[in-house]
Amino acid sequence: MTAPPTTPLLASDTTQVQPLGPGAATRILVLRNYVVYRDAWKLFITGFLEPVFYLLSIGIGVGALVEGFEVGGNEVSYATFVAPGMLAASAFNGALLDSTFNVFFKLKYVKLYDQMLATPLTTGDIARGEIAWGQLRGSSYAVMFLLVMLAMGLIESWWAVLALPAVLLIGFAFSAVCMAATTWMRNFQDFDKITLVQLPLFLFSATFFPVDTYSGPVRWVVECTPLYRGVVLCRELTTGAVSVASLVSVVYLLVMGVVGLLVVRRRLDRLLLT
Amino acid sequence: MTDSMITARGLRKKFRQNSGESFEAVKGIDLDVRKGEAFGLLGPNGAGKSSTMRMVASVSPISGGELRILGMDPAVDGPAIRGRLGVCPQEDNLDQELNVFDNLYIYGRYFGLPKQVVRERVVELLEFAKLTEKAKSKVEELSGGMKRRLTIARSLINRPDLLLLDEPTTGLDPQARHVLWDQLFRLKHAGVTLVLSTHYMDEAEQLCDRLVVMDKGVIVAEGAPLDLIRTHSTREVAELRFGAGEHADHAEVIGDLGERVEVLPDRLLVYTHDGEEVLAKTHERGLQPLATLVRRSTLEDVFLRLTGRTLVD
Numbered sequence: 001m002t003a004p005p006t007t008p009l010l011a012s013d014t015t016q017v018q019p020l021g022p023g024a025a026t027r028i029l030v031l032r033n034y035v036v037y038r039d040a041w042k043l044f045i046t047g048f049l050e051p052v053f054y055l056l057s058i059g060i061g062v063g064a065l066v067e068g069f070e071v072g073g074n075e076v077s078y079a080t081f082v083a084p085g086m087l088a089a090s091a092f093n094g095a096l097l098d099s100t101f102n103v104f105f106k107l108k109y110v111k112l113y114d115q116m117l118a119t120p121l122t123t124g125d126i127a128r129g130e131i132a133w134g135q136l137r138g139s140s141y142a143v144m145f146l147l148v149m150l151a152m153g154l155i156e157s158w159w160a161v162l163a164l165p166a167v168l169l170i171g172f173a174f175s176a177v178c179m180a181a182t183t184w185m186r187n188f189q190d191f192d193k194i195t196l197v198q199l200p201l202f203l204f205s206a207t208f209f210p211v212d213t214y215s216g217p218v219r220w221v222v223e224c225t226p227l228y229r230g231v232v233l234c235r236e237l238t239t240g241a242v243s244v245a246s247l248v249s250v251v252y253l254l255v256m257g258v259v260g261l262l263v264v265r266r267r268l269d270r271l272l273l274t
Numbered sequence: 275m276t277d278s279m280i281t282a283r284g285l286r287k288k289f290r291q292n293s294g295e296s297f298e299a300v301k302g303i304d305l306d307v308r309k310g311e312a313f314g315l316l317g318p319n320g321a322g323k324s325s326t327m328r329m330v331a332s333v334s335p336i337s338g339g340e341l342r343i344l345g346m347d348p349a350v351d352g353p354a355i356r357g358r359l360g361v362c363p364q365e366d367n368l369d370q371e372l373n374v375f376d377n378l379y380i381y382g383r384y385f386g387l388p389k390q391v392v393r394e395r396v397v398e399l400l401e402f403a404k405l406t407e408k409a410k411s412k413v414e415e416l417s418g419g420m421k422r423r424l425t426i427a428r429s430l431i432n433r434p435d436l437l438l439l440d441e442p443t444t445g446l447d448p449q450a451r452h453v454l455w456d457q458l459f460r461l462k463h464a465g466v467t468l469v470l471s472t473h474y475m476d477e478a479e480q481l482c483d484r485l486v487v488m489d490k491g492v493i494v495a496e497g498a499p500l501d502l503i504r505t506h507s508t509r510e511v512a513e514l515r516f517g518a519g520e521h522a523d524h525a526e527v528i529g530d531l532g533e534r535v536e537v538l539p540d541r542l543l544v545y546t547h548d549g550e551e552v553l554a555k556t557h558e559r560g561l562q563p564l565a566t567l568v569r570r571s572t573l574e575d576v577f578l579r580l581t582g583r584t585l586v587d
Contacts, residue, residue: 014433015388015391016386017352017353017357017358017387017432018357018385018386018387019384019385019386020384020386024386025384028380028383028384031380031381031383032369032372032380035372035376035380036371081340092324109366109369110367110369110370111367112367112369113369114333114367115363115369115381115386117333117356118331118356118363118429119356119357119358119381119384119432120353120354120357120360120384120385120386121353121384121386122333122352122353140517160464185492260314272333273333273334273335274289274328274334
């Protein structure tokens, strides 16, 4: 018989627990997700390549058949027009991945959030941490895509530097709203509804053709949808067509993200603190 | 007052059901758990044990009454209270996406403990849980007993003052249960206050200094296991098994042999000070049981006496 190990509670270290502030708690949740994906980084490759493929096939391929468009008074090539659309879409799709299926899995199946709530973490911490992770995942795709755009000469303006915070904002807005929607999902079949929204948003948010292709009320509807706001914001930044009107998109996405965050928090209270 | 770990007065928990009606799982209970003791909540499924545990764990808002954990109000100081609690839930909710080491490490970081401190504690706790060789394994590769040990190790990462264990050995084989009991004993000796809920009377008898027996949301008895047995039962129990359907009839024949007779679907329980004498007299009266057993009274008998039902159904 070996001697029994010393009881952990008798050890000399007496470090006291210090409940984390909101920022630190968010970082630890992001750390948790980072550790999960550290060894699964290959999963990120597909998410990164998808918009690149669209850019090559449609932006460059189909673009050979299409004349350029005018953006904010400047004539740009079709590839230059499509690329910022894909930039916004990559942040959108990336944010969606984690804030829908993965959140649902953690919430309903593996009870990960119940585990977290046994610690000093709060539902607000969980909401912020998970939304931040979805945001970072989406933005990481977008940042890599931005570098591809740079390498391919599809960036026309120094304003493009602000495309970085712009994709972070897009990631935040969609991560928050999608996580909020996920709290109402009952099973994996319910996610068909998300796909039903995701695909039209991707195709019709002035990603592949200008919004003035639409007429009348249809155009207004498109202009009010969130991915459209992200796409035009990115397009204005990478082509240099920035104006005061660009702030509309910024405020829109910011409000969307904050509302989503508040809803997520309330819903987690309701679902987990029973 | 500093010695009071948990104080509850008239504690209630109501749930709103989908039908719109409300269901009261805990109907006004009083609890006092003192520092360093092992306190048990004993009762069948649905008695309100888990609801009580969740309120004490400060994740479930109370519906009525008063509750103080470590002198604090869970509605106000939830994070501060949870920082000093260890919680071992009924279902293992380990992080399936992390390996064994990271399960402890990340959990420790949720408490705001510094990296280095957490790393040292993880090494120590893996040793305690006999999982050092499994540090890099995935959770799904562990056996049920290992998962439970990991969950308990995890609940110790913050050096809790109060450890809550909800049905800690449910679903474990006998050997794994004994390993776990041994670990809980060691924690108790180290001065940790334990609160555990269980529907196993042997577990309650083994581990608890004091316990409450719960049934249908209320406390039906309270005390040290042996005192409860002494108060509510006899020293010995004679168990007699007859053919199917004969138990009620035979109970009338031998009803006067003990202080009390319980008729269960598969056997008769005669409560007495001398079990062997009951068996002898049963034979004298011409009854031939298929099987007999004389044993000590247990908390199961106390529960049967108080509620008319068995614990495990």
